[in-house]
Amino acid sequence: MAQNDTFNALLLQEGDPRPIAEVSTLNPADLPAGEVLVAVEHSGLNYKDAMILNGLGRLVREYPHVPGIDLAGTVTESSDARYRPGDHVLLTGWHVGERYWGGFAEYARVHGDWLTPMPDTLDARGAMIVGxxxxxxxxxxxxxxxxxxxxxxxxxxxxxxxxxxxxxxxxxxxxxxxxxxxxxxxxxxxxxxxxxxxxxxxxxxxxxxxxxxxxxxxxxxxxxxxxxxxxxxxxxxxxxxxxxxxxxxxxxxxxxxxxxxxxxxxxxxxxxIDSVQYPATDRERVWQRIGDLLPTEVLERCLAKEVGLSQLPQRAEALLAGQIRGRVLVTPTDH
The missing domain is CATH 3.40.50.720 (NAD(P)-binding Rossmann-like Domain)
Known part of the structure; x- marks a missing residue:
């Protein structure tokens, strides 16, 4: 990805009483340090994401911030020997989306230790319905x-x-x-x-x-x-x-x-149950087991809605109000 290329992200700015969320245009220089650049295909809206978008719990301390505690996609650049361009990966946990920029964007730069190789039974869509x-x-x-x-x-x-x-x-x-x-x-x-x-x-x-x-x-x-x-x-x-x-x-x-x-x-x-800091050495096994147990048709039954970045603040409020059944899938290229 060239330094003058641009992409879309949901960027939070500090506000009162809640952060101000806007779909913004960023370039690679805006992203934080990390060994692996991932083209994000899907993310998901979780309860913690909804809290972050509404400024609850002081989960985010520094702004501007890109939220999204989950992401799945394809490696485009890597200085980590474990990952090469074209590899399919997913990420949950490690305080990504809270302390570190997350998956509500078309690209994310992260540390290789946070990534899990995509199981052969899942794709990015299925993995983020799970999330x-x-x-x-x-x-x-x-x-x-x-x-x-x-x-x-x-x-x-x-x-x-x-x-x-x-x-x-x-x-x-x-x-x-x-x-x-x-x-x-x-x-x-x-x-x-x-x-x-x-x-x-x-x-x-x-x-x-x-x-x-x-x-x-x-x-x-x-x-x-x-x-x-x-x-x-x-x-x-x-x-x-x-x-x-x-x-x-x-x-x-x-x-x-x-x-x-x-x-x-x-x-x-x-x-x-702590899914944030669950040991990296065992994550691949757990994800493989999930993929083995849940075929695509079952995963799709768990899906409530597929949304773009601009719809996330509204969906976050609905999630906190208990108005959403199942999972909300986020497709960052659809905004």
Whole structure:
């Protein structure tokens, strides 16, 4: 890419009460340092991206800034011996899109250590329908597996089922043979969730309040929770003995009011899921597994909308309001 070439990016400038987002024209000299230049084919809109676009959580400290915590595309330049022009790669995590410029642009320059080779079962579109949401869901499932929760152990509760993590967790669990119960506050999505593999639907209201006792009737062999707050407390109280609860989100609040009783009397494990700094040495294996489990037709069912850069601020507000089902795919060349 020549130094006088230009490309489009969603650039954030500091503003009050939220950053100012504009599709801007940049050139390679504007990009940060890094060994690999990637032509971005797709990105995805995640909950964290929506927070960044709305200036929540002080996730971005320096402006101007290009957000986008995920990206997938083709290497065009590389000084890293592991990558050559023409290689297909993806990136999630490592605080890209937060501390470092991210994937809401036609080009991104990044460090080679942050990249993962594209699995042979995925392309850039499929990888970004999965994105951080699906990668997190797969890590949560592996937490259940490490706790010896098998398809025969009992039902798995997925909270926040209508969101990106929820959709992909249901699809992955179903592909592995688990019996999935989906909790959602949007009953109009029931058929969609069942098509992804949910065996039954639980209204969000049944789980939304903090339990009035430390232990409730045992219902779940395992839980994948992207909501947090009182929903997580309720799920803990209903998890069966030696069950595993994987906590991977805070859409319903960062607080957690519970007791140690579920851990002491039922031996429940509460496992936090960190997809940002997950070891690079194991990422390729996890991505290959996702691609093996989810064919294209299933991935497309998880897709809510495909948008360009200029539509991202509006979609971010809708995502924070819980109005989007599944994943939003970003195509930076369509703005």
């Amino acid at each position: 951080t949401a699906g990668f997190t869901a797969m890590l949560a499932i592996e937490a259940l597996e490490h706790g010896e929760i098998t398809p025969g152990t009992g039902e798995i509760l997925v909270t926040g089922a209508s969101g990106g993590v929820g959709n992909l967790a249901i699809a992955l669990l179903a592909a592995l043979g688990y019996r999935v119960v989906a909790a959602t506050g949007r009953p109009e999505n029931a058929r969609h969730l069942e098509a992804l593999g949910a065996r039954s639907i639980v209204p969000r209201g049944e789980l939304a309040e903090r339990p009035d006792r430390p232990l409730l009737s045992e219902r779940w062999a395992g839980v994948i929770d992207s909501v947090g707050g009182d929903t997580l407390a309720h799920a803990l109280a209903e998890t069966q003995a030696r069950g595993v609860v994987a906590a991977c989100g805070l859409a319903g609040g960062a607080g957690l009011t519970t007791t140690v009783i579920p851990f002491l009397l039922r031996g429940i494990r509460l496992q936090g």
